[in-house]
Amino acid sequence: MRGATTARTMLAPAVLGVVAIALWQLLVVAFDVAPFLVPSPSGIADAFARSLSHIVDAARVTGLNALIGLVMGALTGILVAILANALRVMSQMLAPLVAALAVIPIVALAPVFYAMFGAAAHTGRQIIAAIAVFVPMYLNTLNGLRQVEPVHRDLMRSYAATAEQANRLLLLPGAVPYVLNGLKIGSSLAVISALIAEYFGGPANGLGKAITSAAAGSNYTGAWAYVLGAVLLGALFYGVTAGIEAWALRRRGGS
Amino acid sequence: MSATRAAVTISGVDKVFRTRKGGEVHALSDVSLEVAAGEFVSLIGPSGCGKSTLMRLVADLDPVTSGTIEVFGKSVEQARKDQDYGIAFQQAGLLPWRTVRANIELPLEIHGVEARARRERSDELLALIGLEDFADHHPDQLSGGMKQRVAIARSMAERPRLLLMDEPFGALDEMTREHMQNELVALCQETGAAVIFVTHSIPEAVFLSDRVVVMSPRPGRITDVIDLSFSSRDEELREDAAFYEGVTAVRSALHGGADASSGPRGVENR
Amino acid sequence: MRTARAQATLWSVVGVLGVAALWELYKAIAPDDGVTVGTVTVLPRTTDIAMPHIWDMVTRLFEPVTRAAGADVLWWAVLQAAAFSLGIAVLGWVLGVVSGMLLALLMQRWITAESAVLPWVVLSQTVPLIAIAPLVKRWGTAIHLGPFQWENWMSVAVIASYLAFFPVAVSALRGLKSPPQADTDLFHAYAAGWWTTLVRLRLPASVPYLMPALKLAAANAVVGTVVAEVSIGLGGGIGRMIIEFAATASGDPAKTWAPILGAVLIGLLSAGLVALLGRGLGRFRRGEVPA
Numbered sequence: 181m182r183g184a185t186t187a188r189t190m191l192a193p194a195v196l197g198v199v200a201i202a203l204w205q206l207l208v209v210a211f212d213v214a215p216f217l218v219p220s221p222s223g224i225a226d227a228f229a230r231s232l233s234h235i236v237d238a239a240r241v242t243g244l245n246a247l248i249g250l251v252m253g254a255l256t257g258i259l260v261a262i263l264a265n266a267l268r269v270m271s272q273m274l275a276p277l278v279a280a281l282a283v284i285p286i287v288a289l290a291p292v293f294y295a296m297f298g299a300a301a302h303t304g305r306q307i308i309a310a311i312a313v314f315v316p317m318y319l320n321t322l323n324g325l326r327q328v329e330p331v332h333r334d335l336m337r338s339y340a341a342t343a344e345q346a347n348r349l350l351l352l353p354g355a356v357p358y359v360l361n362g363l364k365i366g367s368s369l370a371v372i373s374a375l376i377a378e379y380f381g382g383p384a385n386g387l388g389k390a391i392t393s394a395a396a397g398s399n400y401t402g403a404w405a406y407v408l409g410a411v412l413l414g415a416l417f418y419g420v421t422a423g424i425e426a427w428a429l430r431r432r433g434g435s
Numbered sequence: 436m437s438a439t440r441a442a443v444t445i446s447g448v449d450k451v452f453r454t455r456k457g458g459e460v461h462a463l464s465d466v467s468l469e470v471a472a473g474e475f476v477s478l479i480g481p482s483g484c485g486k487s488t489l490m491r492l493v494a495d496l497d498p499v500t501s502g503t504i505e506v507f508g509k510s511v512e513q514a515r516k517d518q519d520y521g522i523a524f525q526q527a528g529l530l531p532w533r534t535v536r537a538n539i540e541l542p543l544e545i546h547g548v549e550a551r552a553r554r555e556r557s558d559e560l561l562a563l564i565g566l567e568d569f570a571d572h573h574p575d576q577l578s579g580g581m582k583q584r585v586a587i588a589r590s591m592a593e594r595p596r597l598l599l600m601d602e603p604f605g606a607l608d609e610m611t612r613e614h615m616q617n618e619l620v621a622l623c624q625e626t627g628a629a630v631i632f633v634t635h636s637i638p639e640a641v642f643l644s645d646r647v648v649v650m651s652p653r654p655g656r657i658t659d660v661i662d663l664s665f666s667s668r669d670e671e672l673r674e675d676a677a678f679y680e681g682v683t684a685v686r687s688a689l690h691g692g693a694d695a696s697s698g699p700r701g702v703e704n705r
Numbered sequence: 706m707r708t709a710r711a712q713a714t715l716w717s718v719v720g721v722l723g724v725a726a727l728w729e730l731y732k733a734i735a736p737d738d739g740v741t742v743g744t745v746t747v748l749p750r751t752t753d754i755a756m757p758h759i760w761d762m763v764t765r766l767f768e769p770v771t772r773a774a775g776a777d778v779l780w781w782a783v784l785q786a787a788a789f790s791l792g793i794a795v796l797g798w799v800l801g802v803v804s805g806m807l808l809a810l811l812m813q814r815w816i817t818a819e820s821a822v823l824p825w826v827v828l829s830q831t832v833p834l835i836a837i838a839p840l841v842k843r844w845g846t847a848i849h850l851g852p853f854q855w856e857n858w859m860s861v862a863v864i865a866s867y868l869a870f871f872p873v874a875v876s877a878l879r880g881l882k883s884p885p886q887a888d889t890d891l892f893h894a895y896a897a898g899w900w901t902t903l904v905r906l907r908l909p910a911s912v913p914y915l916m917p918a919l920k921l922a923a924a925n926a927v928v929g930t931v932v933a934e935v936s937i938g939l940g941g942g943i944g945r946m947i948i949e950f951a952a953t954a955s956g957d958p959a960k961t962w963a964p965i966l967g968a969v970l971i972g973l974l975s976a977g978l979v980a981l982l983g984r985g986l987g988r989f990r991r992g993e994v995p996a
Contacts, residue, residue, distance in 0.1 A: 192820045192821035193823075273716050277720045277724070282924065282976075283976040284972030285928040291947060291951030291954065292951075292954075295755045297739070303745060303747070332530065334496050338496065339542050340515050340516045349541070349545065368831045371833050372835060379935050379936045380951075387836075391836055391839055392839045395840055403839065410832070411832040411836070413833075415828070415831065418832070432531075432532040
């Protein structure tokens with residue numbers, strides 16, 4: 181029984197992945213599909229191996245932008261959420277703005293950020309990533325701070341605990357799982373935002389620009405190799421933040 | 436019960452809750468009660484009789500609408516700030532990210548007791564509740580009864596002269612519950628604290644209390660007070676004829692209340 | 706309820722005015738070149754090119770797009786572009802939602818399908834799929850099927866639907882699986898078949914899970930449309946307009962902001978449409994859970 185379950189959860193996705201790639205390869209070869217429509221997996225793997233050093237360099241540039249954006253956005257999101265939880269007026273004023281930020285394409289701001297911070301610098305991209313990260317960080321942290329059980333609130337009152345003590349001993353530790361979940365969501369958004377901000381201009385040494393310039397030069401297989409690089413970068417960010425979350429939750433002993 | 440000084444004096448207390456739709460719920464009406472130092476008093480009655488509300492007023496978790504409550508001769512707010520009482524709820528309410536020991540030490544930490552003294556006190560309390568081996572466990576690793584013991588140890592951390600307990604054993608199975616009652620009796624004899632104990636179990640109230648205060652709902656008020664004077668509270672008492680007389684007395688007080696027509700709902704007769 | 710809504714509107718007005726005031730305040734007090742640490746500009750420049758006055762942005766909306774004779778007034782051009790992009794985004798959203806729901810049903814019906822497909826679907830939500838947007842550019846000239854000609858806007862819609870698809874698939878599956886054992890046992894006891902259980906139990910139960918996913922899918926579809934317009938080079942929409950106007954920013958900085966307002970408008974409108982849909986499903990939405 182247990183063996184069957186393991187086979188299903190581990191083997192099934194692996195088999196599907198292998199079959200999908202094999203089928204993709206087979207179709208591209210059998211119907212002689214042109215690379216500009218879809219290149220073959222083997223072609224992409226080939227191009228990936230050939231331009232590995234370029235891909236790593238470009239991923240480093242985009243990854244650093246995403247990382248700086250993630251850190252800035254996460255810190256601001258947490259701090260503003262703590263303030264908003266303490267000051268009702270502030271959370272009311274921010275609620276519509278954050279709701280709007282969550283649905284508007286923030287990357288549209290890229291050109292004006294290039295104008296404000298210089299088109300030769302990466303600052304504009306980092307700020308775009310930071311704004312994208314801010315939204316889930318703020319919402320998750322605020323939600324976490326508000327998840328206090330009534331019995332714990334009563335307890336703090338019966339101890340005549342100060343607001344600072346209640347924050348430090350009850351609210352913030354209680355919000356930790358929510359904050360970490362926000363960070364995990366934010367990590368994906370940071371990579372995506374840093375990457376697509378490159379489509380709107382600015383310095384040309386990142387992954388996003390590499391994809392567009394390869395496509396513009398009709399090097400479609402090469403462009404797909406850069407896309408693979410971007411996917412791996414995104415998976416790295418997600419994997420690290422998911423790992424931090426799992427580690428921290430295990431350390432605090434269940435919940 | 437001729438105590439030198441009252442632990443809690445409740446005089447003419449009313450409590451009215453305003454509902455969101457603008458209506459009013461009269462939770463308590465003209466309630467007066469005195470609890471002597473070292474006395475164990477249970478509040479019993481059907482759901483909605485205001486027994487938990489009364490306890491929350493004593494704890495200064497909610498304000499009274501009218502009337503006064505004094506705890507050791509002080510206002511409830513002052514008593515709360517001076518930490519004159521310990522409190523335990525139906526839910527253990529342990530902080531999930533703190534170990535058992537850190538949970539017991541929480542009130543001491545909040546009131547600035549230094550680490551060495553905290554540790555000594557938590558050692559004593561862990562021994563008292565028999566959970567020495569679980570000091571470094573987290574709450575999710577404990578059974579319901581163990582969690583409740585930790586919560587009671589926490590309520591005693593600052594050696595309060597008054598314990599407020601709101602159905603602390605309400606969520607436990609009958610076996611664990613009787614065991615916890617025996618432990619509570621022992622703890623009270625050791626510390627000599629006064630207790631206000633909210634319950635909806637008649638045998639529990641009779642077994643634990645010096646006096647059982649019977650309440651009835653709509654509006655919540657005291658309908659009867661039954662004195663019980665057992666020489667000792669141990670396992671044998673549960674089989675004793677005097678105990679059954681007590682149970683019968685409380686039960687008929689509940690049934691004979693002003694609201695006799697609808698009968699007391701939510702009261703366990705087990 | 707009504708006063709709560711009025712209050713929320715009031716606060717959003719206060720919020721927007723607050724942002725505008727901060728903008729002008731910063732522009733007034735900060736140096737022209739911003740604040741630099743080493744060579745990095747950490748606080749923005751405040752020249753009229755980098756940060757035009759709010760009132761310049763507003764008045765620019767009521768001037769013609771270009772000096773050429775017969776040019777449209779700017780706000781009208783922006784509105785047309787926004788409508789064009791919103792149309793593509795809505796189409797992409799519908800395609801993505803339908804295929805996401807179908808995959809969720811498939812996964813709910815066959816547990817092997819779930820265990821094979823779901824890990825991939827979850828994984829693909831965490832990676833920048835939008836990176837492939839520039840790669841579908843050539844499709845437009847390459848696909849012919851008889852009289853059918855693949856158009857560039859179809860590529861944009863495909864990218865938008867592709868981004869809308871993933872959150873819907875994951876949340877719909879969670880929702881379809883959400884009824885507790887007791888409920889499915891009840892339907893089993895009624896001898897209800899798969900279809901009846903689906904329509905009477907699983908679909909209604911999935912609504913609270915689905916609503917946040919539909920909202921997320923809408924935001925994704927809008928971002929996908931704007932980004933794909935830019936990288937595919939499709940004219941007529943708001944994405945291309947942002948790039949075109951940014952190119953003339955040094956001579957006409959206030960104009961850059963007009964299509965950005967258009968993008969904000971599309972985002973808010975799409976969220977509003979989903980919210981409207983949600984009100985229609987109100988009775989199924991007790992106890993909503995965030996995506």
